[in-house]
Amino acid sequence: MSVNRIKNLGFPLMNLVKLRGTPILQQLVLEEKLLRNSSENWCIINNGTNVPTIVMGMSGKPCELLELGSVIKDQIPVIKRFTGGGTVIVDKNTVFVSLICNKDDVPNVQPYPRSVMAWSGSLYSDVFNGISDFQLRENDYVFGDRKFGGNAQSITRNRWIHHTSFLWDYSEGNMSYLKLPSRVPQYRLERDHTDFVCRMKDYIERSVFIEKTINAVGTQFMLKEVNLNEIDDSYGEHLESTRLLTMNELKETLAKTTQIESISQVG
Amino acid sequence: MACRLLWASRVASHLRISVAQRGFASVVLKDLKYADSHEWVKIEGNKATFGITDHAQDHLGDVVYVELPDVGRPVSQGESFGAVESVKATSDINSPVSGTVVEVNEELTESPGLVNSSPYEQGWIIKVELSDAGEAEKLMDSDKYSKFCEEEDAKH
Numbered sequence: 001m002s003v004n005r006i007k008n009l010g011f012p013l014m015n016l017v018k019l020r021g022t023p024i025l026q027q028l029v030l031e032e033k034l035l036r037n038s039s040e041n042w043c044i045i046n047n048g049t050n051v052p053t054i055v056m057g058m059s060g061k062p063c064e065l066l067e068l069g070s071v072i073k074d075q076i077p078v079i080k081r082f083t084g085g086g087t088v089i090v091d092k093n094t095v096f097v098s099l100i101c102n103k104d105d106v107p108n109v110q111p112y113p114r115s116v117m118a119w120s121g122s123l124y125s126d127v128f129n130g131i132s133d134f135q136l137r138e139n140d141y142v143f144g145d146r147k148f149g150g151n152a153q154s155i156t157r158n159r160w161i162h163h164t165s166f167l168w169d170y171s172e173g174n175m176s177y178l179k180l181p182s183r184v185p186q187y188r189l190e191r192d193h194t195d196f197v198c199r200m201k202d203y204i205e206r207s208v209f210i211e212k213t214i215n216a217v218g219t220q221f222m223l224k225e226v227n228l229n230e231i232d233d234s235y236g237e238h239l240e241s242t243r244l245l246t247m248n249e250l251k252e253t254l255a256k257t258t259q260i261e262s263i264s265q266v267g
Numbered sequence: 268m269a270c271r272l273l274w275a276s277r278v279a280s281h282l283r284i285s286v287a288q289r290g291f292a293s294v295v296l297k298d299l300k301y302a303d304s305h306e307w308v309k310i311e312g313n314k315a316t317f318g319i320t321d322h323a324q325d326h327l328g329d330v331v332y333v334e335l336p337d338v339g340r341p342v343s344q345g346e347s348f349g350a351v352e353s354v355k356a357t358s359d360i361n362s363p364v365s366g367t368v369v370e371v372n373e374e375l376t377e378s379p380g381l382v383n384s385s386p387y388e389q390g391w392i393i394k395v396e397l398s399d400a401g402e403a404e405k406l407m408d409s410d411k412y413s414k415f416c417e418e419e420d421a422k423h
């Protein structure tokens with residue numbers, strides 16, 4: 001028996017899907033489908049998405065979170081995803097890592113948000129070992145007190161997903177489509193966006209990050225690489241909640257918001 | 268903790284039921300039934316009221332949003348009918364018994380934190396008309412549920 005087979009004995013299997021430039025809507029729809037309809041573990045890495053896209057959490061309200069006028073004018077796609085958490089604008093310089101697990105395959109982790117979050121922090125501590133003061137701070141990955149990774153989760157009866165968007169690099173212009181949210185982490189203090197976030201590229205090579213992430217996951221799971229086109233279509237039957245908001249919806253929201261603001265000013 | 272015990276006693280008194288005192292553990296009310304996914308159900312004739320337990324709300328953290336089903340929607344035992352959002356997570360709410368939704372707690376739209384502060388009273392989530400009253404036999408009573416929670420927490 002080889003050393004690798006001995007080493008992997010007892011580890012649960014995890015399918016590894018490596019993507020590059022896949023549209024974020026396609027990635028999220030796939031993740032929701034696999035969470036709900038698969039009984040296997042999955043690690044999905046998407047090395048950048050194709051076009052700048054705004055992605056809101058399940059309860060996100062466009063009028064509160066987005067500069068709707070600019071978003072509509074510039075035709076920026078807006079997606080509402082099936083997980084919780086906040087709003088991000090993603091593009092080719094965002095690296096996505098998603099982990100979908102059966103709770104029984106990660107028995108030391110309770111299927112609750114804080115427990116899953118702590119487990120992820122420990123996993124990424126291995127990835128960023130020796131790199132400039134990495135930590136999980138509240139629910140963000142930071143170097144020092146600057147955020148470079150945002151997290152979100154969805155938890156079902158027996159499975160959960162923890163997915164992260166890593167800011168490899170970002171455009172200041174794109175950030176201007178987002179409003180300052182009402183709920184911010186305490187450690188943010190009063191900082192504006194440019195003082196709050198940092199670029200991962202200033203700390204680690206992109207390919208090194210991906211390789212180290214795969215290695216870190218491989219210390220807990222037996223990884224098997226799977227191509228996107230091998231993923232069974234029969235996973236497809238479920239009620240999706242991830243969706244692209246239409247421009248008409250956004251325009252109607254803007255119109256209502258403007259009307260309410262006008263009335264309150266006159267009042 | 269003293270506040271939580273006082274709250275539990277007040278709830279129990281209002282509902283005219285007794286409460287299991289579990290020291291530092293979460294509150295479990297007698298005369299309710301419990302699912303292993305941490306929902307509680309109160310059955311009155313052919314109607315039932317559901318919510319999530321004190322154990323669940325404590326482990327989930329501050330609830331910031333509750334996704335409610337539409338009135339008239341069928342629900343099936345063990346299957347998801349809605350979700351709560353807390354921290355950065357959406358967590359399924361599973362139906363303890365099968366039936367049809369007849370009322371949802373609209374207050375949770377403006378005040379989702381009621382699920383945390385009053386999980387057995389003001390934080391109720393939906394009411395259903397039961398389709399199979401016998402399904403409640405599959406659920407746990409308060410003693411079994413208390414033990415279930417202790418065993419689950421002890422594993423981690």
